[in-house]
Amino acid sequence: xxxxxxxxxxxxxxxxxxxxxxxxxxxxxxxxxxxxxxxxxxxxxxxxxxxxxxxxxxxxxxxxxxxxxxxxxxxxxxxxxxxxxxxxxxxxxxxxxxxxxxxxxxxxxxxxxxxxxxxxxxxxxxxxxxxxxxxxxxxxxxxxxxxxxxxxxxxxxxxxxxxxxxxxxxxxxxxxxxxxxxxxxxxxxxxxxxxxxxxxxxxxxxxxxxxxxxxxxxxxxxxxxxxxxxxxxxxxxxxxxxxxx
Amino acid sequence: xxxxxxxxxxxxxxxxxxxxxxxxxxxxxxxxxxxxxxxxxxxxxxxxxxxxxxxxxxxxxxxxxxxxxxxxxxxxxxxxxxxxxxxxxxxxxxxxxxxxxxxxxxxxxxxxxxxxxxxxxxxxxxxxxxxxxxxxxxxxxxxxxxxxxxxxxxxxxxxxxxxxxxxxxxxxxxxxxxxxxxxxxxxxxxxxxxxxxxxxxxxxxxxxxxxxxxxxxxxxxxxxxxxxxxxxxxxxxxxxxxxxx
DNA sequence: CCCGAATCTGCGGGTTTCCGCACGTTGATT
DNA sequence: AATCAACGTGCGGAAACCCGCAGATTCGGG
Numbered sequence: 219x220x221x222x223x224x225x226x227x228x229x230x231x232x233x234x235x236x237x238x239x240x241x242x243x244x245x246x247x248x249x250x251x252x253x254x255x256x257x258x259x260x261x262x263x264x265x266x267x268x269x270x271x272x273x274x275x276x277x278x279x280x281x282x283x284x285x286x287x288x289x290x291x292x293x294x295x296x297x298x299x300x301x302x303x304x305x306x307x308x309x310x311x312x313x314x315x316x317x318x319x320x321x322x323x324x325x326x327x328x329x330x331x332x333x334x335x336x337x338x339x340x341x342x343x344x345x346x347x348x349x350x351x352x353x354x355x356x357x358x359x360x361x362x363x364x365x366x367x368x369x370x371x372x373x374x375x376x377x378x379x380x381x382x383x384x385x386x387x388x389x390x391x392x393x394x395x396x397x398x399x400x401x402x403x404x405x406x407x408x409x410x411x412x413x414x415x416x417x418x419x420x421x422x423x424x425x426x427x428x429x430x431x432x433x434x435x436x437x438x439x440x441x442x443x444x445x446x447x448x449x450x451x452x453x454x455x456x457x458x459x460x461x462x463x
Numbered sequence: 464x465x466x467x468x469x470x471x472x473x474x475x476x477x478x479x480x481x482x483x484x485x486x487x488x489x490x491x492x493x494x495x496x497x498x499x500x501x502x503x504x505x506x507x508x509x510x511x512x513x514x515x516x517x518x519x520x521x522x523x524x525x526x527x528x529x530x531x532x533x534x535x536x537x538x539x540x541x542x543x544x545x546x547x548x549x550x551x552x553x554x555x556x557x558x559x560x561x562x563x564x565x566x567x568x569x570x571x572x573x574x575x576x577x578x579x580x581x582x583x584x585x586x587x588x589x590x591x592x593x594x595x596x597x598x599x600x601x602x603x604x605x606x607x608x609x610x611x612x613x614x615x616x617x618x619x620x621x622x623x624x625x626x627x628x629x630x631x632x633x634x635x636x637x638x639x640x641x642x643x644x645x646x647x648x649x650x651x652x653x654x655x656x657x658x659x660x661x662x663x664x665x666x667x668x669x670x671x672x673x674x675x676x677x678x679x680x681x682x683x684x685x686x687x688x689x690x691x692x693x694x695x696x697x698x699x700x701x702x703x704x705x706x707x708x
Numbered sequence: 709c710c711c712g713a714a715t716c717t718g719c720g721g722g723t724t725t726c727c728g729c730a731c732g733t734t735g736a737t738t
Numbered sequence: 739a740a741t742c743a744a745c746g747t748g749c750g751g752a753a754a755c756c757c758g759c760a761g762a763t764t765c766g767g768g
Contacts, residue, residue, distance in 0.1 A: 227571075229474045326472075369745085380655075380672025383725070396746050402727065410625075421699075423754080424726075426671055427625025433678075433688060440685070443678060454666075614715095628755070641716050647757070668724080669756075710768090717762070724755070733746075738739105 220247040220264055221341070224257035224283060225272040225299070230326070234270055234299070241334040242341060254278025261287050261294070268341045273300040273307055279441050281307070285314045292316040297340045298323045299333075303352045304436030309371070322347035366407065366437075373400045375446045378429045378438055389453060404428055465492040465509055466586070469502035469528060470517040470544070475571070479515055479544070486579040487586060499523025506532050506539070513586045518545040518552055524686050526552070530559045537561035542585050543568045544578075548597045549681030554616070567592035611652060611682075618645045620691045623674045623683055634698060649673060 221238050225231040235248055249264060251257040255278045261269060269287065273280040284296055296319075300307060303325060315321055322340040324333055328349065339345040366374070376386045387397045401424075405411045410427050432438050466483050470476040480493055494509060496502040500523045506514060514532065518525040529541055541564075545552060548570060560566055567585040569578055573594065584590040611619070621631045632642045646669075650656045655672050677683050 229478055233474055377671055378675060380667045380675045382666060382668050385666050393747050421627060421630050422625045423627050426622055426674060430625045434692060447679060638717050
């Protein structure tokens with residue numbers, strides 16, 4: 219059995235190596251990569267279908283690397299090992315996991331024993347293991363109060379990028395009013411909307427404020443922004459100069 | 464000689480402990496704290512005037528901890544040890560370092576030898592040691608193209624928080640137009656301003672866009688935002704309900 | 709003392725946001 | 739077939755934003 223470790227911090231990489239060797243005596247080869255790109259390459263060359271993957275890395279973060287790995291080999295078991303449990307990551311992962319694939323998500327703050335268990339469960343038993351803290355997020359994101367639709371998340375990203383209503387409309391093939399509709403829902407759900415009863419003193423610029431609280435609540439984060447920015451740049455090249463109606 | 468290590472990641476903490484013991488044989492006591500709060504307490508109890516400090520931690524990040532430590536004992540030598548070299552951190556630190564104090568800033572990606580040298584230089588020789596990458600930022604921030612005035616940085620934070628022009632004016636005791644003036648300068652310096660020559664197609668909402676590029680360039684970051692948000696909340700309590708002219 | 713340079717301020721107007729009101733489409737449920 | 743929820747669209751208007759123009763203020767030299 220081969221296990222591939224993708225993690226940029228050398229200390230953590232060494233620690234993971236220890237943990238894998240300790241938890242999986244049936245594993246005879248441990249491969250190590252220091253970033254997403256190298257990880258993809260190693261996974262391709264050696265036919266390694268068990269991966270422990272850090273999230274924030276550069277170049278190529280864990281989510282991107284996982285996506286290409288899963289695209290080539292959907293039955294790969296991937297255990298994500300991250301510092302944070304924020305919505306941007308959770309949403310990003312649940313977006314790319316192939317149906318039926320085994321994967322896991324444990325926090326770096328978890329105990330050695332938790333990590334050990336997760337390694338065995340995911341790599342040997344083909345089970346999905348998700349830390350309780352992360353699990354909480356998934357519930358919320360699917361369900362009730364703070365749960366966005368995909369389309370709402372879309373405009374959230376767009377205004378976070380600093381796009382104009384009109385540009386968003388063009389990009390998403392919507393009318394101006396529809397974009398603004400989604401924005402209203404977004405403001406509502408983020409608890410940013412100000413019913414101007416009595417004193418019409420608008421303290422906040424809703425647009426910017428929405429971005430801020432999303433950042434503070436980690437609905438979006440730096441790497442999500444970077445990714446979105448690159449997508450945007452690509453779109454601007456292609457369709458950004460189209461004819462205006 | 465006593466050295467205090469403040470670092471939340473246990474692996475990194477252990478590594479730092481090794482490094483300190485190896486580089487400083489004259490050090491007979493190594494104290495360890497896992498977050499800023501504990502760090503402040505330990506520094507106060509034991510009279511430790513040599514500190515190795517991580518930046519991102521919670522509760523209480525490194526900058527805040529350093530500030531209270533330096534307030535109580537301005538001659539403390541502090542070596543900052545961080546993952547990132549972004550402007551928000553550098554600006555935050557250079558804002559709080561007492562005149563004449565010895566401090567250092569090395570990246571976690573630095574080699575063992577670099578760390579060793581920095582430890583000896585700062586703790587024994589009372590020299591300031593700042594990594595080259597970080598140094599680059601300092602130059603830029605003081606000088607030319609991407610260098611903001613303090614007042615410009617101020618409005619940047621304010622729009623990042625999602626405040627209205629009018630609210631910013633009230634908060635900073637300025638007229639509306641002055642705020643908008645500073646904003647214009649900001650847009651200019653961030654390279655966001657769009658001379659609408661020919662095609663007046665405004666692609667970006669300058670306000671939001673400014674925040675985005677600041678985030679992408681790490682002129683502001685998550686923890687800076689959190690701090691600013693708390694300041695804002697306090698201000699809203701106190702002066703936010705004042706009489707309107 | 710007068711001269712820039714930097715900053716603060718008011719005015720005016722073009723553009724963008726924000727949002728209530730109203731109506732049509734789609735798709736799933738009953 | 740009827741209904742209901744979710745989503746897309748147009749119209750119109752109040753507020754906010756962006757910014758050129760121009761007149762004040764401050765402050766450090768020559």
